[in-house]
Amino acid sequence: xxxxxxxxxxxxxxxxxxxxxxxxxxxxxxxxxxxxxxxxxxxxxxxxxxxxxxxxxxxxxxxxxxxxxxxxxxxxxxxxxxxxxxxxxxxxxxxxxxxxxxxxxxxxxxxxxxxxxxxxxxxxxxxxxxxxxxxxxxxxxxxxxxxxxxxxxxxxx
Amino acid sequence: xxxxxxxxxxxxxxxxxxxxxxxxxxxxxxxxxxxxxxxxxxxxxxxxxxxxxxxxxxxxxxxxxxxxxxxxxxxxxxxxxxxxxxxxxxxxxxxxxxxxxxxxxxxxxxxxxxxxxxxxxxxxxx
Numbered sequence: 001x002x003x004x005x006x007x008x009x010x011x012x013x014x015x016x017x018x019x020x021x022x023x024x025x026x027x028x029x030x031x032x033x034x035x036x037x038x039x040x041x042x043x044x045x046x047x048x049x050x051x052x053x054x055x056x057x058x059x060x061x062x063x064x065x066x067x068x069x070x071x072x073x074x075x076x077x078x079x080x081x082x083x084x085x086x087x088x089x090x091x092x093x094x095x096x097x098x099x100x101x102x103x104x105x106x107x108x109x110x111x112x113x114x115x116x117x118x119x120x121x122x123x124x125x126x127x128x129x130x131x132x133x134x135x136x137x138x139x140x141x142x143x144x145x146x147x148x149x150x151x152x153x154x155x156x157x
Numbered sequence: 158x159x160x161x162x163x164x165x166x167x168x169x170x171x172x173x174x175x176x177x178x179x180x181x182x183x184x185x186x187x188x189x190x191x192x193x194x195x196x197x198x199x200x201x202x203x204x205x206x207x208x209x210x211x212x213x214x215x216x217x218x219x220x221x222x223x224x225x226x227x228x229x230x231x232x233x234x235x236x237x238x239x240x241x242x243x244x245x246x247x248x249x250x251x252x253x254x255x256x257x258x259x260x261x262x263x264x265x266x267x268x269x270x271x272x273x274x275x276x277x278x279x280x281x282x283x
Contacts, residue, residue, distance in 0.1 A: 018205030019237070021228050025206070086205060155182070155207065 005088040014085035024086065031079040035151075037072025039144055041065040042111075046137035049129060059124045073108075096153035103150055107143035110136060182208045182223055188251035188262050192281050195220065195261065199244045204230060204237050211266075213246060222248050223262040225275030233266075233273040240268055249280065 008014065017023050045065045048058060084091050091097045114120050119130040197213030197220060209224040224230045240246065250263035264276040274280060 021231065024227075028207075087203065090203075 002089065005092065008085050008088050011085055013082065017082060017086050024083070027079050027082050031076060031083060034072045034075035034079055035148060038069050038076060039148065041069040041072065042144055043141060045069075046141050049123070049133050049137035051129065051134075057127050059127070062124060091154065094154050094157055096150050096157050100147055100150035100154070103143055103147040107140065107147055110140055110143060114140075182226075182262075185251060185262070187254055189254050191251070192249060192264065193252055193261075194247060194249045196245060196247050199240055199242050199246055201242065202240055204235070204239075209235070211240070211246065211248075213248070218259065220248075220259045220261060222246075222250070222266075223260065224266070225263075229275050233275045235266065235273040235275070239273070240266075244268055 017027065042065070044053075045061060047053065048056070048061050053061065114133065114136045117132065119132055123129060123133055195213075195215050195217070197215035199211055199213055200219070201212040203210050204224075204227075206227050209227060209230040211222040211224065213220050213222055224235060225233060230236075245268070247267040248261055248263050249265040249267070250261045253260040253262075264274070264279050266273045266275070
């Protein structure tokens with residue numbers, strides 16, 4: 001494991017990110033932008049599930065918002081991996097980073113589970129909400145906020 | 158609807174306050190006003206983003222040393238290869254105001270008689 005981390009930190013891209021004065025801040029900004037895409041899209045969808053914006057059908061909102069969130073997710077993981085590669089062992093030993101990984105796993109699992117639920121398919125088809133979906137939406141908002149908080153906390157442990 | 162909006166706003170504000178209450182590396186609010194010096198042997202060196210730092214062993218045990226930000230550290234002439242593990246370094250800077258936190262924010266590092274000034278404007282000569 002530590003040999004693997006060592007190899008990753010020796011990776012030319014990681015070395016370039018350490019040496020360049022502009023590359024890291026640019027990737028860092030991309031990471032923030034990507035997180036913004038996830039948080040903005042998912043929060044809007046969660047609020048719709050919780051009963052706001054009722055004049056717009058759930059299906060009409062879900063399609064673009066999930067696409068934006070998914071794009072944001074892919075961008076977040078890619079930019080996050082680059083930032084991680086700069087000092088992998090330091091981040092893996094960081095309690096806030098570990099917490100963030102757990103929280104993001106829970107947040108993604110929550111989203112994946114909701115999408116398998118019959119009540120979600122019904123809600124998309126006939127625009128009717130369900131208490132289980134509302135609970136999952138609330139949990140989703142909490143988990144994403146907590147993930148961002150833990151992520152920001154990495155610099156302050 | 159209004160209540161929900163108020164809640165969203167309150168949650169956002171609470172998060173902002175929580176985050177801005179801690180400032181690692183940034184500013185000097187968390188450090189002592191006094192500038193002090195300590196000598197130590199370097200045990201690890203990191204030069205790069207998000208923040209360059211040294212780990213040193215002093216008479217007082219292990220200390221972490223925050224250097225300048227990546228640009229300031231480079232401008233000071235402190236680059237990859239400047240220092241090696243095992244080198245003796247004299248750090249001048251501001252210790253954390255929290256006595257339990259063995260962290261000093263360097264304004265200058267001296268190795269082998271050569272001075273690296275991370276914050277040239279803030280160095281106070283005794």
